[in-house]
Amino acid sequence: MGETFTTRIQARYRDINLAGHVDNVEAVRVLDEARYEFLRFAPLPGLPPGESGLLHAVDDGVSELVASQAIEYHAEMRFVPYQPFLATLWVTRIGSTSFDVGAEVRVDPDGAPAVAWTCVNVLWDHGAQAAWQLSDAVRSDLERYLGDPVAFRR
Template identity: 75%
Template sequence: MGQTFTTEIQARYRDINLAGHVDNVEAVRVLDEARYEFLRFAHLPGLPADATGLLHGVAPGVSELVASQTIEYHSEMRFVPYQPFLASLWVSRVGRSSFTVSAELRVDAAGGPAAVWECVNVLWDHHAASAWTISDPVRADLMAYDGPPAAFRR
């Protein structure tokens, strides 16, 4: 397995519902924010000073679009003031023009994952209005964080 990217996303009062636990939609928001940090700021050795993140090598006008998301909740996520959510992310598949980010979301570092998630991302060339074929350098950057698919219970 390659590296795993771990980040903290600060819990917000808007994340909770009237029952005091994190709303399922907000859990996806937290994971999407972590995905954004992963793709934009994950460390790769040897990057030039002006290049950051796993997608630093895509062509101009290319961005990632979410094609699908799958989430499974393993435990209740209670809101704890000043305690950030912990998200661990890795790349579990790289295709021709898409890749899958897998993640585990924890409320407590010592606890198991409260949610597991997979997000299929398509690299989209806005100038050509079509999918962008992943180049060998971008593929190598993504593979630095290669790991298994998310551990769903199904």
């Protein structure tokens, strides 16, 4: 398995429902924020100053769009004041115009994952209004974080 990226996402009071845990929709928000950090700030050696993240080498006018998501909830995501959720992310598939990101979120750093998730990301060229073909540079950066698919229970 390649490298993984771990980030801390602070729960907000608005994420918590009346039962005191993170609502299922807000869990996706936590995952999307972690995905954004992964794509924009994952460390890569040898990048020029001021550049960072797995998508630093995409052409101007190209951004990522979420094509689909799958999520499983394994445990309750209880709100603990001043304790962020820990999201670990990696790449699980690299295609010609898309790639999949897998993630697990933990409430307790030593605990089992509360959430397992996978997300298909399409690189979209806004000028051409079409999917953008992954360049060799982007593919190489994604491969650094390439690992196993998310192990869903189904």
